[in-house]
Amino acid sequence: MQDAILDVKNLSIRYNGASEDAVRGVSFTLGRERLGIVGESGSGKSTVGRALLRLLPGARVTADRLRFEDVDLLDLSEREMLKVRGRRMSMILQDPKFSLNPIQRVGAQVAETYLRHFPANKAEARAKTLEMLAAVRIRDPERVHDLYPHEISGGMGQRVMIAMMLLADPDLVIADEPTSALDVTVRLQVLNILDGLVRDRGIGLIMISHDLNLVRNFCDRVLIMYAGRVVETLDARDMDAAEHPYTRGLLAAQPRIGGTRGPLAVLDRRPEWKEGSTP
Amino acid sequence: MTVQTRSLPAPLYAARNIVTFLLRQPTSAFGLIVLAILIGAAALAPWIATHDPYVQNLGNVLQPPGNGHLFGTDELGRDIFSRLIWGARITLTIIFLVTIVVGPLGMIVGTVAGYFGGKVDLVMMRITDIFLSFPSLILSLAFVAALGPSLNNAIIAIGLTAWPPIARLARAETMTFRNADYIAAARLQGASSLRIIVKSIMPMCLPSVVIRLTLNMATVILTAAGLGFLGLGAQPPLPEWGAMIATGRRYMIDSWWLVTFPGLSILCVSLAFNLLGDGLRDALDPKQMNRR
Amino acid sequence: MSVRRTRLRGILGQITTIAVTLLGLLMLTFVIGRMMPADPVRAIVGEDATRETYEQVYLQLGLDRPLWEQFLRYLGDVLTGDFGNSIRTGKPVIEDILHVMPATVELATFAILIGAGLGIPLGVIAAVNKDRWPDHVVRVFSLFGHSMPIFWTGMIALIVFYAALGWVGGSGRMSQFYIGMVPTRSGFLLIDSALAGQWDVFRSAVNHLILPASLLGYSSSAYITRMTRSFMLDQLGQEYMTTARVKGLSKGQTIWRHAFGNIRVQLVTIVALAYGSLLEGAVLIETVFAWPGFGQYLTNNLIIGDMNAVMTCVLIVGVIFIGLNLLSDILYRLFDPRTK
Numbered sequence: 001m002q003d004a005i006l007d008v009k010n011l012s013i014r015y016n017g018a019s020e021d022a023v024r025g026v027s028f029t030l031g032r033e034r035l036g037i038v039g040e041s042g043s044g045k046s047t048v049g050r051a052l053l054r055l056l057p058g059a060r061v062t063a064d065r066l067r068f069e070d071v072d073l074l075d076l077s078e079r080e081m082l083k084v085r086g087r088r089m090s091m092i093l094q095d096p097k098f099s100l101n102p103i104q105r106v107g108a109q110v111a112e113t114y115l116r117h118f119p120a121n122k123a124e125a126r127a128k129t130l131e132m133l134a135a136v137r138i139r140d141p142e143r144v145h146d147l148y149p150h151e152i153s154g155g156m157g158q159r160v161m162i163a164m165m166l167l168a169d170p171d172l173v174i175a176d177e178p179t180s181a182l183d184v185t186v187r188l189q190v191l192n193i194l195d196g197l198v199r200d201r202g203i204g205l206i207m208i209s210h211d212l213n214l215v216r217n218f219c220d221r222v223l224i225m226y227a228g229r230v231v232e233t234l235d236a237r238d239m240d241a242a243e244h245p246y247t248r249g250l251l252a253a254q255p256r257i258g259g260t261r262g263p264l265a266v267l268d269r270r271p272e273w274k275e276g277s278t279p
Numbered sequence: 280m281t282v283q284t285r286s287l288p289a290p291l292y293a294a295r296n297i298v299t300f301l302l303r304q305p306t307s308a309f310g311l312i313v314l315a316i317l318i319g320a321a322a323l324a325p326w327i328a329t330h331d332p333y334v335q336n337l338g339n340v341l342q343p344p345g346n347g348h349l350f351g352t353d354e355l356g357r358d359i360f361s362r363l364i365w366g367a368r369i370t371l372t373i374i375f376l377v378t379i380v381v382g383p384l385g386m387i388v389g390t391v392a393g394y395f396g397g398k399v400d401l402v403m404m405r406i407t408d409i410f411l412s413f414p415s416l417i418l419s420l421a422f423v424a425a426l427g428p429s430l431n432n433a434i435i436a437i438g439l440t441a442w443p444p445i446a447r448l449a450r451a452e453t454m455t456f457r458n459a460d461y462i463a464a465a466r467l468q469g470a471s472s473l474r475i476i477v478k479s480i481m482p483m484c485l486p487s488v489v490i491r492l493t494l495n496m497a498t499v500i501l502t503a504a505g506l507g508f509l510g511l512g513a514q515p516p517l518p519e520w521g522a523m524i525a526t527g528r529r530y531m532i533d534s535w536w537l538v539t540f541p542g543l544s545i546l547c548v549s550l551a552f553n554l555l556g557d558g559l560r561d562a563l564d565p566k567q568m569n570r571r
Numbered sequence: 572m573s574v575r576r577t578r579l580r581g582i583l584g585q586i587t588t589i590a591v592t593l594l595g596l597l598m599l600t601f602v603i604g605r606m607m608p609a610d611p612v613r614a615i616v617g618e619d620a621t622r623e624t625y626e627q628v629y630l631q632l633g634l635d636r637p638l639w640e641q642f643l644r645y646l647g648d649v650l651t652g653d654f655g656n657s658i659r660t661g662k663p664v665i666e667d668i669l670h671v672m673p674a675t676v677e678l679a680t681f682a683i684l685i686g687a688g689l690g691i692p693l694g695v696i697a698a699v700n701k702d703r704w705p706d707h708v709v710r711v712f713s714l715f716g717h718s719m720p721i722f723w724t725g726m727i728a729l730i731v732f733y734a735a736l737g738w739v740g741g742s743g744r745m746s747q748f749y750i751g752m753v754p755t756r757s758g759f760l761l762i763d764s765a766l767a768g769q770w771d772v773f774r775s776a777v778n779h780l781i782l783p784a785s786l787l788g789y790s791s792s793a794y795i796t797r798m799t800r801s802f803m804l805d806q807l808g809q810e811y812m813t814t815a816r817v818k819g820l821s822k823g824q825t826i827w828r829h830a831f832g833n834i835r836v837q838l839v840t841i842v843a844l845a846y847g848s849l850l851e852g853a854v855l856i857e858t859v860f861a862w863p864g865f866g867q868y869l870t871n872n873l874i875i876g877d878m879n880a881v882m883t884c885v886l887i888v889g890v891i892f893i894g895l896n897l898l899s900d901i902l903y904r905l906f907d908p909r910t911k
Contacts, residue, residue: 055816078821086819093817098810101829103908113818148908164818306711409595412892413885414851417869421885424873425606501720505855508722509870524723528859531726532734542723550718557714 005204006030009065034205036215039225049174087117090165091174095181096157100149107145132163155186172204307558313551321367330358332365351536362518380438385445393453415440433512494556497549596889604882655879673758675864679849685788694799717793725859740779742861806830840899
C-alpha cells in the first residue's frame with residue numbers, strides 16, 4: 001500500500017448514556033483508494049465517519065491509533081481540528097434537502113468553504129465556486145449559483161454538496177450514504193461525477209452505504225460492519241468469495257435480474273457475530 | 280409497596296408519577312411546595328393568622344415588622360401578615376372560579392368546532408381569534424368597566440378573556456381523533472353528536488387542557504392582581520394582594536413593608552405556577568424530553 | 572399565471588379575514604359599551620338637566636332604535652373616523668388618544684429594544700447549553716421576569732433606584748422643572764428635545780425612561796427568551812448545521828451564520844407580537860410611573876366611566892394587534908426565501 005492517509009486501530013465509540021459501545025474495536029487503513037463501509041442501519045458505519053471528523057459531541061471516542069496523514073486525531077485541539085475539517089478532510093451528507101442551509105443561496109454556501117480556508121476576496125471565491133460547479137457538471141453555474149436550495153432538484157443539490165466538499169481540495173472525503181435520498185435515475189450520474197473527481201484528484205474516499213452492490217462497483221475495498229464491529233474486509237472484486245455468513249447473507253438478499261424467482265433469503269443475524277470477527 | 284401501587288387506579292398512579300417527577304427537580308419542587316403552602320394557609324387561615332384581618336387599630340398604624348406584628352401594620356393599623364394569610368383564600372378562589380369558567384367554556388367551544396368542522400368551525404374560530412387579538416389585561420379591563428368593579432366581576436372578566444387558548448387547544452386535540460375508529464363506531468351505534476362529544480371526545484382532551492390551565496394560571500394571578508391594583512378588582516377592605524399594594528402605594532417611601540410583602544406573595548405564587556407549568560411540560564411532553 | 576392567481580387569492584383571503592376580525596372587534600367594543608353601567612345621556616347632559624333635554628339627547632343618540640340599528644350607526648361613525656367626544660376634555664376621543672400615544676410608543680419601543688436585546692442572546696445561550704447550568708440560570712431568570720407583578724416591581728424599583736440611590740429620574744417623562752420647555756413636534760420627547768437642541772431635557776427624559784422601559788423589557792424578554800430557545804433548538808439539530816461544521820466553521824460561526832439566519836424571520840414575528848403585548852404592561856407601569864401615555868389615559872377613563880374613550884382605546888389596541896400580526900406576516904414573506 002502506498003502512503004496511508006488514514007490509520008485507524010481499535011476504534012471504539014460510546015454515546016453518552018448508552019450502555020454499550022456503538023462501535024467496537026474497528027481497525028483499518030486507507031491509502032489513496034476508495035473504501036466502502038457497508039452495514040445495515042445501526043451498525044455504526046455513520047458513527048465511524050463522524051468520529052473521524054470529531055463531530056460527535058455526545059460520545060466518547062477511544063482508539064489505540066487514529067492517525068490522519070501527519071496528525072493524531074485523538075489529541076488534536078478543536079482549534080487545530082477547524083483547519084482539518086473542510087480543508088483536508090470533508091464529508092458529503094445524505095440528503096441535500098436537509099444538509100443545505102435553506103435560506104442561503106447555494107453559491108454562497110459553496111464559496112464559504114473556500115473563504116474559510118483561503119485568503120481570498122469575494123470575487124475570487126465566486127470564480128472558484130463557479131469553476132467547481134462546472135466541475136460537478138452543472139450546466140449553467142451562473143444561474144445555479146444564485147438559487148436557493150428549495151429551487152434545485154435533489155440530484156443537483158447533491159452535486160452542489162460535492163462541489164462544496166471538494167472545493168478546498170481535501171485529501172480524504174467521507175461520503176455518508178451520498179445517494180440514498182436521490183431518485184434511482186440520478187444516483188449513478190451523481191456517483192459517476194463523484195468517482196471521476198476523486199480519481200482525477202487522487203482523493204481518498206470512504207463511502208458509507210447500506211447498498212452492497214452499489215459499493216462493490218465504486219470501491220476498491222469493502223468493510224462489512226455488523227453491530228459496531230467489522231466482520232469482514234474484502235477487495236471489491238473478490239466479493240463473491242466472501243466467507244462471513246453475514247456478508248453472504250447480504251449478497252444473497254439482493255434481487256438479481258435473471259436470478260431464480262424464489263423468495264429472497266432472509267438475512268440471518270446471529271448474536272455470536274457481535275463478539276468474534278471470524279465465524 | 281408494589282402491591283399497593285398496583286391497586287391504585289390508573290389516573291391516580293399517573294398523577295403520583297408526575298408528582299414524583301416534579302419533586303425530583305428543584306425548580307418544580309419549589310412550585311409544588313409554594314402551592315402547598317398557599318393551600319395550607321388558605322385552609323387554616325383562622326388558626327395561622329395572628330390577628331383579625333379587618334380590625335383596625337388607629338393607635339397602631341404603619342408599625343414596622345416586629346413588635347407582635349410579623350410583617351408590620353398598614354395605614355389602618357391592621358396586621359399585614361394576617362391579611363396576607365386571609366388573602367390566600369381570595370387568590371385560591373380566583374384560581375378555582377377562573378378554572379371552572381375557562382375549562383368548560385374553552386372545552387365546549389373547541390370540541391364543538393373541531394368535531395363539526397366546516398362552517399361551525401370557521402365561525403367559532405373566528406370568534407376565538409377576535410378575543411385573542413387583545414392582550415388579556417386590556418380586555419379584562421374593558422369587561423370590568425362594563426360590569427362594574429368587584430372581585431366577582433374581575434373573575435368573570437378574566438374568565439371571559441382566558442378561554443380562547445384553551446379552545447384552540449381542545450379543537451386541535453379534537454381534530455386529531457375526530458376520525459378515529461372508535462368515534463366512527465359510536466356514530467354507527469347511533470350515538471348523538473352531543474353524546475359523542477361529551478362521552479368520547481371531552482375526556483380525551485382533558486389532560487392537555489388541565490396542563491394548559493396550570494400554565495395559564497400565572498397569567499391569571501397577575502391579571503387579577505393588576506385589576507386589584509387598578510381598583511377594578513377586589514374592593515377594600517378585602518385583603519386582596521393587588522389591592523393591598525394599591526393602598527400601600529401612598530406610604531411606600533416611608534413604610535416599605537406595606538407593598539413589599541403582598542408583592543412578594545404575588546411573585547411567589549405566580550413564579551410557582553410558572554415553574555410548575557415548566558416542569559409539567561417536561562414531565563408530559565416526551566418530545567421535549569428526548570430532544571438533544 | 573396560476574401562481575399569480577393563487578397569490579391573489581391568498582391576499583384576498585387575508586383581507587377578508589382582517590375585515591371580519593375588525594367587524595368582530597367593533598361588535599365586541601359595541602357590546603361592551605352598551606353593557607357599561609354609566610348612562611351615556613347623563614354623561615353628556617349632566618346631572619341636573621331637564622327631562623326634555625334628556626329626551627332630546629336620548630333620541631339624538633338613537634338609543635330608542637333597535638340594537639342592530641345602533642350598531643350600524645356606530646359602525647358608520649367609526650368608519651368615518653368619528654369615535655365620539657371625551658366627557659372629560661370635550662374633545663374628540665381620537666384626538667386625545669393620538670396626543671397621548673407617542674409617550675407610550677416611546678416607552679414601548681425602548682422596552683422592546685431592551686427585551687429583544689436581552690431575550691434573544693439569552694435564548695441562544697440557553698439552547699446551545701441545553702440542560703446545562705447556563706440553560707437553568709436563563710430559565711429561572713426569565714421565568715422570574717414573567718412572574719413578577721410589574722406594578723409592584725415598578726414601585727420597588729422606584730424606591731431603590733430613585734428614592735434610595737438616586738440613579739434615575741422618578742415619575743413622569745421628565746423632571747417637573749423642564750415641562751413645557753420643549754415645543755411638541757412629533758410627541759416623542761427624545762426626538763423633540765434633540766430637535767430643539769435641549770440636551771438637558773433630553774438627558775432628563777432618558778433618565779426617566781430608563782427604569783420603566785427596563786422593567787417592561789425584562790418582563791417581555793421572558794417570552795422572547797423562551798421562543799428563541801425553542802426555535803434555536805429546532806435548528807441546532809438540523810443537518811445543515813453538520814454541513815457547516817464539516818466545512819470547518821467553528822461552533823460559534825455555525826450558530827450565528829447559519830442557525831441564527833434561519834430563526835431570524837421567526838424572531839421578527841415574535842418580537843412584533845411581544846411589542847403588542849407590551850401595551851398590557853404599559854397600562855400598569857404607566858400608572859406606577861405617572862407616565863402620561865395611553866395606559867394611563869385608559870385607566871383614568873375607566874374609573875370615571877367614559878364609554879367613548881374606553882371603547883376607542885380597546886378598539887385601538889385590537890387594531891394594533893391585528894396590524895402587528897399582519898406586519899409580522901408580511902415580514903415573513905419578505906425575508907424568507909422559501910415563501911417567494
